[in-house]
Amino acid sequence: ARVEEKLFQNRYLVDAGKPHIAIRPHEKPSENLLAMTRICPAGCYSETSSGQVEITPDGCLECGTCRVLCEVAGDVVWNYPRGGFGILFKFG
Ligand code: SF4
Numbered sequence: 679a680r681v682e683e684k685l686f687q688n689r690y691l692v693d694a695g696k697p698h699i700a701i702r703p704h705e706k707p708s709e710n711l712l713a714m715t716r717i718c719p720a721g722c723y724s725e726t727s728s729g730q731v732e733i734t735p736d737g738c739l740e741c742g743t744c745r746v747l748c749e750v751a752g753d754v755v756w757n758y759p760r761g762g763f764g765i766l767f768k769f770g
Contacts, residue, residue, distance in 0.1 A: 711753040
Protein backbone atom coordinates (compact mmCIF):
# COMPACT_ATOMS: atom_id res chain seq x y z
CA ALA A 679 0.00 0.00 0.00
CA ARG A 680 1.07 3.55 -0.52
CA VAL A 681 2.36 5.48 2.42
CA GLU A 682 -0.68 7.73 2.41
CA GLU A 683 -2.96 4.71 2.73
CA LYS A 684 -0.91 3.36 5.59
CA LEU A 685 -1.01 6.69 7.31
CA PHE A 686 -4.74 6.84 6.85
CA GLN A 687 -5.15 3.39 8.36
CA ASN A 688 -2.99 4.32 11.26
CA ARG A 689 -4.90 7.48 11.83
CA TYR A 690 -8.14 5.55 11.67
CA LEU A 691 -6.99 2.94 14.15
CA VAL A 692 -5.71 5.57 16.49
CA ASP A 693 -8.94 7.51 16.38
CA ALA A 694 -10.98 4.36 16.83
CA GLY A 695 -8.95 3.23 19.81
CA LYS A 696 -10.07 4.33 23.20
CA PRO A 697 -7.98 7.32 24.18
CA HIS A 698 -6.11 7.68 27.35
CA ILE A 699 -6.24 11.34 28.15
CA ALA A 700 -4.07 13.00 30.75
CA ILE A 701 -4.10 16.54 32.04
CA ARG A 702 -0.85 18.35 32.53
CA PRO A 703 -0.24 19.26 36.15
CA HIS A 704 -1.21 22.86 36.75
CA GLU A 705 -1.83 25.29 39.55
CA LYS A 706 -4.52 27.16 37.69
CA PRO A 707 -6.32 25.72 34.66
CA SER A 708 -6.47 27.63 31.39
CA GLU A 709 -9.84 28.96 30.29
CA ASN A 710 -10.22 26.18 27.77
CA LEU A 711 -9.32 23.50 30.25
CA LEU A 712 -11.72 24.87 32.81
CA ALA A 713 -14.40 25.07 30.14
CA MET A 714 -14.09 21.32 29.63
CA THR A 715 -15.75 20.80 32.99
CA ARG A 716 -18.89 22.19 31.36
CA ILE A 717 -18.41 21.13 27.74
CA CYS A 718 -17.35 17.48 27.88
CA PRO A 719 -20.49 15.53 26.95
CA ALA A 720 -19.40 12.57 29.04
CA GLY A 721 -18.68 14.63 32.13
CA CYS A 722 -15.13 13.36 32.26
CA TYR A 723 -13.70 16.67 33.43
CA SER A 724 -14.29 18.01 36.89
CA GLU A 725 -12.93 20.80 39.04
CA THR A 726 -11.30 19.93 42.33
CA SER A 727 -11.95 21.85 45.51
CA SER A 728 -8.55 23.46 45.11
CA GLY A 729 -9.33 24.73 41.62
CA GLN A 730 -7.50 22.30 39.39
CA VAL A 731 -9.16 20.35 36.62
CA GLU A 732 -9.00 16.59 36.73
CA ILE A 733 -10.19 13.95 34.32
CA THR A 734 -11.74 10.53 34.61
CA PRO A 735 -11.72 9.39 30.99
CA ASP A 736 -13.53 6.09 31.51
CA GLY A 737 -16.78 7.17 29.90
CA CYS A 738 -15.12 9.21 27.20
CA LEU A 739 -17.21 9.34 24.04
CA GLU A 740 -14.21 10.22 21.90
CA CYS A 741 -15.96 13.29 20.63
CA GLY A 742 -12.60 15.00 20.30
CA THR A 743 -13.68 18.30 21.80
CA CYS A 744 -11.05 18.38 24.49
CA ARG A 745 -8.44 17.42 21.98
CA VAL A 746 -9.35 20.36 19.77
CA LEU A 747 -9.60 22.82 22.61
CA CYS A 748 -6.80 21.70 24.87
CA GLU A 749 -4.23 19.54 23.19
CA VAL A 750 -2.60 22.21 21.03
CA ALA A 751 -2.16 24.43 24.06
CA GLY A 752 -0.62 21.50 25.92
CA ASP A 753 -3.28 21.37 28.62
CA VAL A 754 -4.06 17.75 27.90
CA VAL A 755 -2.07 14.91 26.38
CA TRP A 756 -3.63 12.09 24.43
CA ASN A 757 -1.40 9.09 24.86
CA TYR A 758 -1.24 6.49 22.10
CA PRO A 759 -1.20 3.66 21.71
CA ARG A 760 -2.93 2.00 24.57
CA GLY A 761 -3.34 -1.69 25.29
CA GLY A 762 -3.12 -3.31 21.89
CA PHE A 763 -4.52 -0.45 19.84
CA GLY A 764 -2.81 2.19 17.85
CA ILE A 765 0.19 2.68 15.69
CA LEU A 766 2.55 0.19 17.35
CA PHE A 767 -0.04 -2.53 16.96
CA LYS A 768 -0.42 -1.65 13.31
CA PHE A 769 3.27 -1.79 12.60
CA GLY A 770 3.98 -4.62 15.00
FE1 SF4 B 1 -14.99 14.42 26.98
FE2 SF4 B 1 -15.07 14.33 24.34
FE3 SF4 B 1 -12.75 14.81 25.60
FE4 SF4 B 1 -13.87 12.38 25.71
S1 SF4 B 1 -13.07 13.39 23.85
S2 SF4 B 1 -13.00 13.50 27.42
S3 SF4 B 1 -16.05 12.87 25.72
S4 SF4 B 1 -14.57 16.13 25.57
